[in-house]
Amino acid sequence: MRHLGVLARIQLSDEEVERLTGQLDVIVDNIAKVSQVATPDVPATSHPIPLRNVYRADEVGETLTLAQALQNAPDAADGRFRVTAILGEEQ
Amino acid sequence: MAKDALMDYDAAIEMFEPVLGFEVHVELNTKTKMFSAAPNSFGREANSDLAPVDLGLPGSLPVVNEQAVKYSISLGLALGCQIAPSSRFARKNYFYPDLGKNYQISQYDEPIAFEGSVEVELADGTRVVVPIERAHMEEDAGKLTHVGGSTGRIQGAEYSLVDYNRAGVPLVEIVTKPIYGAEHRAPEIAKAYVQTVRDIVLSLGISDAKMERGNLRCDANVSLRPRGQEKLGTRTETKNVNSMRSVERAVRYEIQRQAAILAAGGSITQETRHWHEDTGTTSPGRPKSDADDYRYFPEPDLLPVVPSAELIDELRAALPEPPAERRRRLKAEWGFSDLEFQDVANGGLLSEVAATIDAGATPAAARKWWTGEISRIANAQGREATDLVSPADVASLQGLIDAGTLTDKLARQVLEGVILGEGTPQEVIDARGLAVVSDDGALIAAIDDALASQPDVLEKIRDGKVQAAGAVIGAVMKAMRGQADAARVRELILERAAQ
Amino acid sequence: MSTELIRLSAADLAAKLASGEVSSVEATQAHLDRIAAVDADIHAFLHVSDHALQVAADVDRRRADGEALGPVAGVPLAIKDVLVTTDMPSTSGSRILEGYLSPFDATVVARSRAAGLVPLGKTNMDEFAMGSSTEHSAYGPTHNPWDLDRIPGGSGGGSAAAVAAFEAPLALGSDTGGSIRQPAHVTGTVGLKPTYGGVSRYGAIALASSLDQVGPVTRTVLDAGLLHDVIGGHDPHDSTSLTDRWPSFADAAREGARGDVLRGLRVGVISELPDSGFQPGVSKSFRAALAAMEAQGAELVEISAPHFEYGVAAYYLILPAEASSNLAKFDSVRFGLRVTPSGTPTVESVMAATREAGFGDEVKRRIILGTYALSAGYYDAYYGSAQKVRTLIQRDFDSAFAQVDVIATPSAPTTAFRLGEKIDDPMQMYLNDVTTIPANLAGVPGISIPSGLAEEDGLPVGIQFLAPARQDAQLYRVGAALEALLVDSWGGPLLDRAPVLRQAQGAGEVA
Numbered sequence A: 001m002r003h004l005g006v007l008a009r010i011q012l013s014d015e016e017v018e019r020l021t022g023q024l025d026v027i028v029d030n031i032a033k034v035s036q037v038a039t040p041d042v043p044a045t046s047h048p049i050p051l052r053n054v055y056r057a058d059e060v061g062e063t064l065t066l067a068q069a070l071q072n073a074p075d076a077a078d079g080r081f082r083v084t085a086i087l088g089e090e091q
Numbered sequence B: 001m002a003k004d005a006l007m008d009y010d011a012a013i014e015m016f017e018p019v020l021g022f023e024v025h026v027e028l029n030t031k032t033k034m035f036s037a038a039p040n041s042f043g044r045e046a047n048s049d050l051a052p053v054d055l056g057l058p059g060s061l062p063v064v065n066e067q068a069v070k071y072s073i074s075l076g077l078a079l080g081c082q083i084a085p086s087s088r089f090a091r092k093n094y095f096y097p098d099l100g101k102n103y104q105i106s107q108y109d110e111p112i113a114f115e116g117s118v119e120v121e122l123a124d125g126t127r128v129v130v131p132i133e134r135a136h137m138e139e140d141a142g143k144l145t146h147v148g149g150s151t152g153r154i155q156g157a158e159y160s161l162v163d164y165n166r167a168g169v170p171l172v173e174i175v176t177k178p179i180y181g182a183e184h185r186a187p188e189i190a191k192a193y194v195q196t197v198r199d200i201v202l203s204l205g206i207s208d209a210k211m212e213r214g215n216l217r218c219d220a221n222v223s224l225r226p227r228g229q230e231k232l233g234t235r236t237e238t239k240n241v242n243s244m245r246s247v248e249r250a251v252r253y254e255i256q257r258q259a260a261i262l263a264a265g266g267s268i269t270q271e272t273r274h275w276h277e278d279t280g281t282t283s284p285g286r287p288k289s290d291a292d293d294y295r296y297f298p299e300p301d302l303l304p305v306v307p308s309a310e311l312i313d314e315l316r317a318a319l320p321e322p323p324a325e326r327r328r329r330l331k332a333e334w335g336f337s338d339l340e341f342q343d344v345a346n347g348g349l350l351s352e353v354a355a356t357i358d359a360g361a362t363p364a365a366a367r368k369w370w371t372g373e374i375s376r377i378a379n380a381q382g383r384e385a386t387d388l389v390s391p392a393d394v395a396s397l398q399g400l401i402d403a404g405t406l407t408d409k410l411a412r413q414v415l416e417g418v419i420l421g422e423g424t425p426q427e428v429i430d431a432r433g434l435a436v437v438s439d440d441g442a443l444i445a446a447i448d449d450a451l452a453s454q455p456d457v458l459e460k461i462r463d464g465k466v467q468a469a470g471a472v473i474g475a476v477m478k479a480m481r482g483q484a485d486a487a488r489v490r491e492l493i494l495e496r497a498a499q
Numbered sequence C: 001m002s003t004e005l006i007r008l009s010a011a012d013l014a015a016k017l018a019s020g021e022v023s024s025v026e027a028t029q030a031h032l033d034r035i036a037a038v039d040a041d042i043h044a045f046l047h048v049s050d051h052a053l054q055v056a057a058d059v060d061r062r063r064a065d066g067e068a069l070g071p072v073a074g075v076p077l078a079i080k081d082v083l084v085t086t087d088m089p090s091t092s093g094s095r096i097l098e099g100y101l102s103p104f105d106a107t108v109v110a111r112s113r114a115a116g117l118v119p120l121g122k123t124n125m126d127e128f129a130m131g132s133s134t135e136h137s138a139y140g141p142t143h144n145p146w147d148l149d150r151i152p153g154g155s156g157g158g159s160a161a162a163v164a165a166f167e168a169p170l171a172l173g174s175d176t177g178g179s180i181r182q183p184a185h186v187t188g189t190v191g192l193k194p195t196y197g198g199v200s201r202y203g204a205i206a207l208a209s210s211l212d213q214v215g216p217v218t219r220t221v222l223d224a225g226l227l228h229d230v231i232g233g234h235d236p237h238d239s240t241s242l243t244d245r246w247p248s249f250a251d252a253a254r255e256g257a258r259g260d261v262l263r264g265l266r267v268g269v270i271s272e273l274p275d276s277g278f279q280p281g282v283s284k285s286f287r288a289a290l291a292a293m294e295a296q297g298a299e300l301v302e303i304s305a306p307h308f309e310y311g312v313a314a315y316y317l318i319l320p321a322e323a324s325s326n327l328a329k330f331d332s333v334r335f336g337l338r339v340t341p342s343g344t345p346t347v348e349s350v351m352a353a354t355r356e357a358g359f360g361d362e363v364k365r366r367i368i369l370g371t372y373a374l375s376a377g378y379y380d381a382y383y384g385s386a387q388k389v390r391t392l393i394q395r396d397f398d399s400a401f402a403q404v405d406v407i408a409t410p411s412a413p414t415t416a417f418r419l420g421e422k423i424d425d426p427m428q429m430y431l432n433d434v435t436t437i438p439a440n441l442a443g444v445p446g447i448s449i450p451s452g453l454a455e456e457d458g459l460p461v462g463i464q465f466l467a468p469a470r471q472d473a474q475l476y477r478v479g480a481a482l483e484a485l486l487v488d489s490w491g492g493p494l495l496d497r498a499p500v501l502r503q504a505q506g507a508g509e510v511a
């Protein structure tokens, strides 16, 4: 559960960890239920209405102004978004 | 940082078999981004080329750039790959401040191209086949600047600034299969492979392929296994080796480093490593861990890419010739000696020389510039020649010499200006005021000034001491700040003496 | 005068606007007054526009100038807060987006503005549309106008309550697993989830991308058709948007209201949905509606949908998986809340603290469940298997629609429950969506219209019709036909029977 919290970037309290651990069973139950009928011969439906090759022409369209890009930023400096020191590395 | 123990290279290869693998990211030079209509630009004001989806704004959605798909198919075909009859995008989920959505739209189990190979030619003409596992489409991330701390690196920085202009730039990631049998030529093969990929994307015209700008980025995987062992050794992945010569050096370094550890009875940690251009070493990065749980799943906002057979045929028909064939043809066309041609090819300068010739220079002049002055500066600066200047600028520089606007010496100054980013050769000439003064009136005035302070010179010349003209020529050249044709100045002085 | 104005259907109000009998400013003012009078108790709105009257005046001016305006120009509109707007904050009911101002309008909002609709404000919802009661809004619950102690449904409880309380004649909603249809059911209103791809999702803050669909929330079927005509159609900003040319849904509703569409209509009733799973009054209302249709010549056909029972399980794998990814963008870097923990914060700890503080329990629960369902490369086993269930449900629909024109179900198992009654029982809450979820999984359209009141509690009950993908017009025809029958039998709209709401002090309606 702690690991899931790290993956999901949510700091979880002990109480939350305990409560959510119990609820993982919901997922496990759902998986069990779904597995009863999701046999290998059944194709998956990723999109309810099948479409393909939906493209955009390579033409420049409208863009945000710098002010619009930054208008909701919790912190910005130098026309850029400012964040606290980064611990991890690029992937 | 503790210094790594290194084994002698030849000894290392004697004990261990190196196995290589590469992940090369190619930034496509489409007009717009992979999933938005914002410009695919470089060097613009931070956060000024953004559409909502590039910032992951609430409610924004991606739409695929058709040109990027076509370029990806062309690249796949040029790499000898099969094109998937149906491929799809997937989300690669991980949190990082340079990702607007905290997932990267990439491809996972259904890449657009798979199962290919490229023939790579080494310096001595040996050909090696590099097997390609897949080439897939994805989007680039934004750029971080780390502020505070001493190094500008992430460690010790106080805070970081994010510019998302690069976020969403189309990428093709080319992944090789394990490359066996490289033996002592592993570093050379590494370099030749990246050069070949670069030649391919340049001849396709789908990327600017400037490594320094990150248009082409190489992650090199190296593992060693003791001679006779079947099982592959633990590999390291050296990230972002951003020049062709560094690829060679980084592979050699990792072989020597890993060999020293293994020979001492140690084991290799599976991890990413960082290449340091300045010291020519690698340092440990992130170990492979749970954080690599990317929770891939098919991108629900995008539909499958199902290229028609007609489209694939059309793109296949438009492919440039394969790299090895091209080399043979160019060598014959240019009339270079074996040595001259190898000079160009080993410098990774084939495409540059070809493009310079296409832009109007003679083969000899093009070769002279690229393998001469430009490579010299690149070596001195520890940079990649191909990143310094464009073939068009080199051709125009040569054109200006041929027209008498520049002397060789002035041309080198103009080149310097172009490399410093002052603009095209003509812009540098205008800004620096560097053109040869071809106006005799200005030269005569300067000669008159010089003669005024050295009145005896004309007498000496008339007396047959022609070398006395040298002092005046020197004074005139100095007055003209080098921008005169010395031969013409000499002619004018002799004419004056003859009057 | 203004009391009459707010009780008009959008269609009737539009007619008065077109004839010049009423101005948009008058209509808008009447609704703003109503909001001021009752919304303290209902809490349908998270934000009320401060410039709706200017927008209305502009429509009036254009009309006076002889400009050709669309059929609903000047009619007020409430907008679910899941839809981004440039002139009002968009929070999706979450603390993490408090005060967020979008630099672009959702396509449905842009189209509404272009049609001359007058946005009144943003409506309350379960946080990020996760819930069936609007109790999971970070800004407090919305109350059901039929009984203020009861839930208005969810996630779009705000939009449903707004139209039910006559605070707006039209509202926009979004439906991922029933969030338009179930609130319609519990508030005695009309809601339609279009065919997936029929209405653009651009600018709808995503919950589960492959399930989400935006649609109309209204008091009549014709009004829903009018609004659907405005917001529907292809949008190149949304790759999943269909390029179909759609018929006029308002015309379909008008055609249905004439009544003859019921003759020979084959209505499927699912044999696997036993009455026992439903509150008796819900079943009874449903049966009565079917009987009324039968009396007009409709043919009831029992059909089998054996895989619908797997829908809820599939839904609760797909939804959290997609949501966990869609909600990753709320990380305090580019927008939204930022919480910096004490000590030596890193961007990682700032993100984790922000998300801990900014998301409510239900959102955290689903993100964690979704992260789990996707982790360690099991998407094939989990998410992939759930997607197979979608195929099976689509096949169920295919074979059913080979025999029938529409399928009918009760819209939800129970009438509105009391606020707080089920909030601690997520699975019970989830089961509330059992009838609505199959349409989202299969992408087919669904409508809920009032079928009457449950006899045991006097609360509204809805009947849901489902049609094959792309046949939204069929739902408007059938819905309008049944609506006409029922309203006739009731002697007036069902909402006429709703209790009169207390007026806030000093904010009485202008006579």
Ligand SMILES: [Mg+2]
Binding pocket: B023, B173
């Ligand atoms: Mg990679």
Ligand SMILES: [Zn+2]
Binding pocket: B025, B138, B173
């Ligand atoms: Zn990549």
